[in-house]
Amino acid sequence: MKKVVLGVISLAAVTFAAGFSQMCNVGGMDLHLSSEKNLTLGxxxxxxxxxxxxxxxxxxxxxRIKFFMPEMPGMPYMETKDICKKTEKKYECDANFTMNGTWQYMMYVTDKDGKQHKYRNSINVGGSHMMDMNDDEGHMNH
Known part of the structure; x- marks a missing residue:
């Protein structure tokens, strides 16, 4: 019984602690961008x-990495950027997201020969981004 309970707890921990992970290739270099937690405000x-x-x-x-959300009607352009710091086995950077939604990002990498590479993609901040199809009174918008 203890093994079953421990197994369920372990499975739940892995399931809910998934975080964020995205693979890409920048200038022929395989890159793995990840976060230990799901991407959230702040x-x-x-x-x-x-x-x-x-x-x-x-x-x-x-x-270097820059996350940005383009200007939209009623909303200003937003960005957060950082210079990535090298640790023993990886690079680390920080981002402060000011709202949920889809953020684009640009990653700028200068290789050891001085050649500059750019990579562009997007991420979702704040979990599910389902649009509310109802107005304030619960009627379906068309």
Missing amino acids: ANKFHINMMDGSKGMHDVKDM
């Missing part, structure tokens, strides 16, 4: 692994 910490197969982590001169 402060978020990102981990970036740049692996070169079995050779280990790519050594880059500079890595």
Whole structure:
């Protein structure tokens, strides 16, 4: 019985602690952008692994990331950016999201030879982004 309870608790921990993960390729370098927690309003910490197969982590001169949400009617342009810091096995950066929704990002990487690479993608902040199809009185909008 103890094994079953521990198994259920372990499965729940893995399921609800999924966090965020996105794979991409920047200038021929495999990159894994991740966060230990789901992306939320406020402060978020990102981990970036740049692996070169079995050779280990790519050594880059500079890595920067900018998250932004374009200006829309009634809403100003928003951005958060950081210079990524190299740790022993990865790079880390911080972002402070001021609202839920889809944020675009640009990652700028300068490799050890000085060549600059750019990667662009988007992320969702704040979980599910289902649109409310009802007006204030509960009627379906068309």
